Amino acid sequence: MRRKFVYLAILLGIALTSWIYWKSNVGNNSLVFFKSKNYIIKDIQIKPSSFSCKRHPFLIILVTSYVGHVELRSAHRRAMPSDMLRQMNTSRVFLLAQIPAKEKYITQSAIKDESDEFGDILQGTFTENYRNLTYKHLMGLQWASINCAKSKFILKVDDDTVFNLEKTYQLLKTLDHSSNFFMGYMLNNTKPKRNKENKWYVTWNEYSRTEYPPYLSGWYYITTPGAAAMVSEEAIYHPYFWIDDIFVTGILTEALDIKLRQLPDNYWLEYYELLECCLKDMIKKSIKCDYVLGPNGGRNNLIVEFNNALRNCSSWQNCKPRTEKQSLNKVCVAYKQRTIFSDGGKAEVRSIRLL
Numbered sequence: 001m002r003r004k005f006v007y008l009a010i011l012l013g014i015a016l017t018s019w020i021y022w023k024s025n026v027g028n029n030s031l032v033f034f035k036s037k038n039y040i041i042k043d044i045q046i047k048p049s050s051f052s053c054k055r056h057p058f059l060i061i062l063v064t065s066y067v068g069h070v071e072l073r074s075a076h077r078r079a080m081p082s083d084m085l086r087q088m089n090t091s092r093v094f095l096l097a098q099i100p101a102k103e104k105y106i107t108q109s110a111i112k113d114e115s116d117e118f119g120d121i122l123q124g125t126f127t128e129n130y131r132n133l134t135y136k137h138l139m140g141l142q143w144a145s146i147n148c149a150k151s152k153f154i155l156k157v158d159d160d161t162v163f164n165l166e167k168t169y170q171l172l173k174t175l176d177h178s179s180n181f182f183m184g185y186m187l188n189n190t191k192p193k194r195n196k197e198n199k200w201y202v203t204w205n206e207y208s209r210t211e212y213p214p215y216l217s218g219w220y221y222i223t224t225p226g227a228a229a230m231v232s233e234e235a236i237y238h239p240y241f242w243i244d245d246i247f248v249t250g251i252l253t254e255a256l257d258i259k260l261r262q263l264p265d266n267y268w269l270e271y272y273e274l275l276e277c278c279l280k281d282m283i284k285k286s287i288k289c290d291y292v293l294g295p296n297g298g299r300n301n302l303i304v305e306f307n308n309a310l311r312n313c314s315s316w317q318n319c320k321p322r323t324e325k326q327s328l329n330k331v332c333v334a335y336k337q338r339t340i341f342s343d344g345g346k347a348e349v350r351s352i353r354l355l
């Protein structure tokens, strides 16, 4: 009799634990990512205000942002204010993690205040570190695929990417959102760095093949909520790999057989100096800048200036096209040091396509 009671209690205990475990997995606050030995569960600490994409079902912009980059987030908000986003049926969410111990300039209560004011922050419970970026990336895709399932597109950028929304919008209008794809700057035939000194050094244990599958630069890519749901569900069947764009847009899309697409030619400026030069020509010489994005070169306000100048140029209707003779690589001195891949070292840029 007593024995039976013990068994029953144990059974009940198991049932209760599984139920709690299951609840925590399906709950709004939890994300299940990896199954190496056990599921690794990462929680969300701050969520964006609940209406952020239900009301604006065209595009959701996910901006990967280091928790301490307060000024960069402010620049994004000034370059593309929420009124403007609303008119374009677009919403924006910044992806943050926990403040690392070495960070002296930001507090969690300041992040909470920022979230209360703008309602555009999604913060995970893992710590900011480039080796944790895969969590952050998947957190964004998983959140968007659940909460913005009705949106047509997802745009993923980094906080130091300078881009223009109107031109992005024009491209999106030409795309078919009913098929699942990833579109961005495609990198083929790249190889893992195997020397220990490299920041992107990858052990054979972490990645055992000699070449990465084709993948997209995480600086700027376009996908759909459907494709985002597929990759975030697929992730749990793969061991964690910390180079986030390779893992998400390469390894997972390959496993799922999701098509990668290349962005149009003359869409990117790979070098910060060229973007700066294109901007100066717009402001000083009224020469059109047809590029849609580039790196900010550490200049927080560049995204604001670039968007303002582009708007001025198109509303003023008097900007001249760039002529053959004014081709950017002739008139601009490019130092070719800070490329959009400079922090990557993951891949060398082989060609510079210029107008």
Ligand SMILES: *[C@@H]1O[C@H](CO)[C@@H](O)[C@H](O)[C@H]1NC(C)=O
Residues within 6 Å of the ligand: 058, 087, 088, 089
């Ligand atoms: C935004 O969505 C509304 C309602 O679906 C639609 O009427 C409007 O044309 C859309 N605006 C843009 C700029 O796409």
Ligand SMILES: *[C@@H]1O[C@H](CO)[C@@H](O)[C@H](O)[C@H]1NC(C)=O
Residues within 6 Å of the ligand: 125, 126, 127, 128, 129, 131, 132
């Ligand atoms: C990643 O985040 C976890 C917390 O989820 C933390 O314990 C770990 O130290 C972080 N990784 C690195 C390399 O900082």
Ligand SMILES: *[C@@H]1O[C@H](CO)[C@@H](O)[C@H](O)[C@H]1NC(C)=O
Residues within 6 Å of the ligand: 186, 187, 188, 214, 262
């Ligand atoms: C990578 O390969 C695809 C075809 O598989 C091609 O469309 C694309 O242009 C290539 N990208 C680069 C940067 O070479």
Ligand SMILES: *[C@@H]1O[C@H](CO)[C@@H](O)[C@H](O)[C@H]1NC(C)=O
Residues within 6 Å of the ligand: 283, 286, 308, 309, 312, 313, 316
């Ligand atoms: C817009 O362009 C015109 C013509 O180049 C210039 O006079 C004006 O200062 C510009 N305004 C802004 C806000 O850049």
